[in-house]
Amino acid sequence: MKTSPRCWAEVDLEALRGNLAWIRHRVGPRVKILTVVKADAYGHGLKQIAALLMQSGTDIFGVANLAEAQAIRSVGEGWPILMLGACLPDEVETAVRDAVRPTISSLVEAQAFSAAANRLRQLLPVHVKVDTGMGRLGIEAARATELLHRIGKLPGLALAGLYTHYASAEDDPKFSRAQARRFQRLLDELADAGIRVPLIHANNSAALLHQPQTQFNLVRPGLLVYGVLPPGQRRDKSVFQKHLRPALSFKCRVSLVKTIAKGASLSYGRTFVAPRPMRVAILTAGFGDGYLRAGSNRARVLVGGQRCRVLGRITMDQMLVDVSRVDGIAPGDEAVLIGRQAGEVITANELAAWCRTIPWEVLTAITYRVPRLYRGSQAA
Template identity: 40%
Template sequence: MGGGRRPEGCTHGGGGPRGAHERRPARGAGAGERRDRRRPFRDHRRLDRTGFRPVLRRGDRRLRARSRGAAHLPAARRFGPARRRPPARDPAGDERLAGGRSLTTSLRWAEVDLGAVSANCERILGHLPRGTRLLAVVKAGGYGHGAVPVAHAAVEGGASGLAVATLEEAAQLRGLVDPEQILVMGGLLPEQAGAAAATGCSIGVSSRELAEALARSSTRVPVHLKIDTGMGRFGCAPEEAPGLAQQIDESRGTRLAGTWTHFAKSESDAAMTGRQLELFLDVLSRFDVGPGMRHACNSAGALNHPDFALDAVRCGISIYGCEWPGTRPALALRSVITHLKTVEKGATVGYGSLWTASGTTRVATVAVGYADGVHRARANRGHVLVRGRRAPLIGMVSMDAITLDVSDVPGAKVGDVATLIGQDRDEVITAEEVAQWSNTISYEVLTSIGPRVERRHSTHP
């Protein structure tokens, strides 16, 4: 096989491998070898050294001292001009964090006063007819404040029940109140009936399909039947309500625990609100079963029409201190200045170059943006508080930052707190004011506050 192949173990042209007793003799300094056992260069391999400079070895009289830097240069060239201090501000006009200032681990946070939530609930109940119950609406993470802490505070303030939009939100509140005192108001699919029944919570029902799916439950589910009186969103038709109410109450898997409707313009249209309530009461008068707990008013309805309160009201925005005179705002939104610079006339700031300096301006960059709830509609609109003064918001809102003109804020520096909602010294910015600058409503301002914003809860009497 393979005639040209050498036998295994053979490292040379012929013969087998050598045995241990056939070691080669040690190479000595024999003929043709130097004392270090290296053969000399063959003559034909020697380089032609013609023209090569002799190698300078240590001790050779021709060895020269190594040149040491610029010692041979004149003194003026050797040392150069005297060094100067760097300018107080770099060419970009940036300013630095003051030395010794401690850094916080969070650059954006919301201070939530749970004492304000409790006090607001007490104030709302004091405005309503004696015996009216309050369902505190804590959906959407307690309107951005934190659902569980707010729910605790609302109950302490007199709320007898809680209201949410989803089954997941209801699960977060387990153990705070009796499950039946938690109303799930949002629309559900019939396929969710089993999960809804398992919560033990009261379930808002607007359709026969969901009612029938819940009726197959092994335990009786408390149902609040919603009737559409003009909102046009959820709710069964008024003419369908009496029969559906009876079906719910007589089913083995459900019982009628409440009936409700929702006002569409209770903040601005008293006539329409009155017509909605009249229709609601007329439908209930045709029931052959008890309607359970009746409720129609949201915050605006409870404020403007306390005589429409019926058995209970559902208040959300007002328990957080918004849209109700005399209540205490429960949330302050703050961040910090992370960069300061001075720009000259004609300089632009932000995406789209929407703001141009009319003169020398100190520009502060604040570590909060539209990912944290500052709407892009705020470009060149409104103010932020710095050191108790209003600083105009300039330029476009970025995902992670906004920019302010702090030229009229003496002493403003990197690390200063910037208040977007709340009080700083004698100045206050409310969520309602921010809503005007953002072309929206206070509800959206609060619920838009993103998850990167740390919630810091405290209780002040």
């Protein structure tokens, strides 16, 4: 006998397709789109999302590691893949063999890729990253021109791109403008030196919304593709949210409904004590499914079309919620952790705020034991 899942995520492929179409409209036909699909496509399921994006107009995929690149290759050949993370020394030859475009931050890295490309008799396109203020990967802007000169002389390498990454495009326009100026000065210096780079990119999702002047000829949306706005002080929900639809819903079921007395305590640590008699529903989701424990006693879920507060500590496989004001709730009923039910909605940004974190963590935390159910014309 087939049973329904206890906890699952639904992914609306048509929403994702529409989000990418809106991004395409916003940046224009001459700007290429690198779609970021790190961390299992932000928890949406890498292979299924890659297949959809291949049919929906993405130009390049952005990944964190070689395993993600190989997963994309298993879906379809031919798409350029940029590895946004650093390539470890023992991964260099595999990256060259699999035609994964690496991010270069130093001459040592460039020389290693050149040697591997020569051994394998391949010409490898590479992107150089410039650190303008993020402080992670990337060469200092003052040293970038010399690195590009040296790469131009290394056999087996083709300079395909140059990029930087904003540290706080959603919150700090002043610092973002300073980063943009540093990057532009480098571009001017390269132009004066006669160094031409085919692809120039800086804008992530937040910068794509707020800094169109630095979109250059490639943008790197991640969160926006999945229909979620980057949080922060610069967000203008009324302007942008109407164009985007969240692709992912996160759901579970009611396993038991019980009445507790005033003074009864709930869950580990007894962090919630009932101030009055209450009706409580036990739900079939917990931090083992990726519902963050930080939402304990703070988050809300939808049951019976109403917002219900999480009570006590979220445990590995279960959580408790207050359904005192919701009629007719029974075991087997659906509960919505992220998404819509009746006329109510809970967003990834809301859940992130309750958990004092960011929507990227909320989405990518959803674990392997939560099946992804795909909806839409491309669902397999």
